[in-house]
Amino acid sequence: MNFSKSFRNTFLVILLSLIVSACATKKTTTKVEGQMQGDVYTGTDTVKYLADGVPDRVFFATNESILTTKSRDTLRKQANWLRENSSINVVVEGHADERGTREYNLALGERRANAAKDYLITYGISADRISVISYGKERPVDSGSNPLSWSKNRRSVTVKAN
């Protein structure tokens, strides 16, 4: 009797703490889920459009230049649009967030812009229609100092050149 009562109390405590921690986890994940996956931005509030349904930018993880599934999807849309509009040339701008040394970020921005450019070439766009420029961390779109702002700034943006 005594044993089972104390067992029950312990059990209750564990159960309660599970509920509490579940709430806590749920709260943080829902906040992040809407805008970021890992630390890659997945929202749209800074995205502009080259044409209807063709987003102009893709986002990267910290220190990375690997294209996510979503980024490749965006770049394929850009490639399709560029094929249909063969007189238009583009500049791919590479950008980094503010949490890195200036010179390394210039190189990183260049690497990101080229990752996007290479993907467009793979989908049939001629290399001489695409130029690249790196701005490193010099041209953020979001001026906040928090993980969400930084994720919006780690990007490559395809801009019409003519």
Add this chain to the structure above:
Amino acid sequence: MIRIINSFFIIFFLLSAKAYSLIEIDITRGNLDPLPIAVSPLFQDDSSKRNSINELKIENVGAEISLVVENNLKISGLFNPLSKEAFLQKPDIAHLKPRFEDWALIKAQALITGKVTIEDKKLKVEFRLWDILAGREMMALAFTTVPSNWRRVGHIISDKVYERLTGEKGYFDTRIIYVSEEGPKTARVKKLAIMDQDGFNTKYLTLGNELVLTPRFNPTSQMVTYLSYFKNLPRVYLLDIETGTQEVVGDFPGMTFAPRFSPDGKKIIMSFAKDGNSDIYTMDLENRIVERITNHPSIDTSPSYSPDNRFITFNSDRSGFQQIYVMKSDGSNVKRISFGKGLYGTPVWSPRGDLIAFTKLHKGKFYIGVMRTDGSGERLLTENYYQEAPSWSPNGRVLIFYRETKSNDKGEGFSAKLWSIDLTGYNERQVQTETDASDPSWSSLLSN
């Protein structure tokens, strides 16, 4: 453009024989016990005062020069200049022969006295450094220049006193080139700016029409190399700050960045980015020959020569993350030297040759630190939310760098300022600039 170095003729001559002295500053310990020093206003007679007003619109340039000296000695952290209100002896009498008891009474251990005359558009200055405890003269010097150079006179006196009392060359008659910043983070306007080491005589070298970054002094001349986005083509430029002429460095089919001069001033070393890969190149400024130094699919950037030109330290992510490497100046014998926790960037070789300063990122904090050239003896000097890009004072004693503050979600609260810190980790202080500032680079001594 702007003519900055005006002619400066210094005639040094010793007024008396060298005297051995008892005071010495132990500079290995930082500023724990700064030396009490009295800087008496340099004496100026009435006719000279009239000329001073005519030439400079300053009545007592002798007193102004002593303030320059006092401020320099104070910001070095090694001296404690005493309040002039406590001085018992008049400047003219003190300069002839100080009453050592009077100066000892206010706890001064050293005393600077001097005399200024302005005649025929020439500024003549003589000064003496006295050892109060030993009761004797330590140094006496005189020189002549154009009156408008009066602040530099103060810097040169500071350098002489610093050298005499510490045994190391000073760093006061120097300038800082940096990037002046204004406007919101998303549309920052950046200009090249130059100022005296103590924050005076700021001049803007570009108008802000294009983005400019990372200016660096040539250690042997009044040339600067920097990155400009002129016509939206990011390229390394060479600028003569005396004549204002500038030119693109080399003919590269892509972005060149992270430039720095070799210590002999004959080459520019920089990164060139092609197809997403950055490697290190040099260009000889005489024959324009370009050499490729690294050839690796990783990012290689932020190169800096050793003072003997034999080695290069640089930043690479060839291990997967940003780390510091050292190689021979022909690109052979590449060795990683940073092995601590975190990411490392912006290595800069000390002008003394024994240390490399760097920026480190670890667990969301940025550090300025130093390590030996084999990577041993890592010491972190300062921790902050964001700071980077250390540049050495010409004597290898002080580092200047920039620090940014965190902004809120609206981007408010952001600032970028220059800071300096002693090699020992003591005497961290903000360097005053007219605007926000970043990417500082320290010049060599202008005289000596």
